[in-house]
Amino acid sequence: DAGVIQSPRHEVTEMGQEVTLRCKPISGHNSLFWYRQTMMRGLELLIYFNNNVPIDDSGMPEDRFSAKMPNASFSTLKIQPSEPRDSAVYFCASSQNLLGRADTQYFGPGTRLTVL
C-alpha cells in the first residue's frame, strides 16, 4: 500500500486566501484524523471521522476551518480565510478501528502551510 497520501506537500499563500489540504487514507481504514503541529503548540488533533462521519471536531480552532470526508478514500481540510497564525504542518492519519478501540494510526508526510 502507498500509505496515507497528502497533497500538496508545501503550500505558500497570502493572508485572506482559501487553502484546501487533501488526504487519501489507507484503503480499508475506517477512521481518519487531521492534526496540526507547531513549535509553540505541539501536536493538536483538529477533527476525526469514523466511517466518513465526523465524530469530534472540538479541536477545530474556529469557523474558518472546515473538514469533509465525502467518501472513504478522500478528505479535505479547508481554511477560509487563511491567517498567518495558521502556518503549521498539517498531518492526516488513518487507522482501522474495531470494536470501538483505537488502533495504530498511520500518518501521512504532512503539508507544510505558510501564510504570509
Next chain:
Amino acid sequence: GDSVTQMEGPVTLSEEAFLTINCTYTATGYPSLFWYVQYPGEGLQLLLKATKADDKGSNKGFEATYRKETTSFHLEKGSVQVSDSAVYFCALDGGSQGNLIFGKGTKLSVKP
C-alpha cells in the same frame, strides 16, 4: 479525562548511551499504549505498542513494558545511535471514541 504525561525534553545523549524516556498515563480501564517516533521533516510513525498489562513492545532495539501498577510505559534503548535523534511521542487508546491521546513529545539528540 484520560491523559498522557511524558518527560520534558530535550534529551541529549552520547552515542551508545542508555536511553529512558518516561511516560505515565491516566485512564479508565486498560487502554492500549503506543510509542511513536517523528524524524525531522517526516510524519509520526509507530515505533512499538502494547495492548495489555505486562506486555512488552519492542522494535529497532527499543522496548517498553506496560506497567498497570505504576500506570507507566517507559521507553528504553540500551545503546542509542545518532540515527535515533528524533521526537518521541507516548500515546494511549482514547477508548470508544476511537482516537489516540498523545503526550507532548520528547526530543532526543544523540551526539557522535
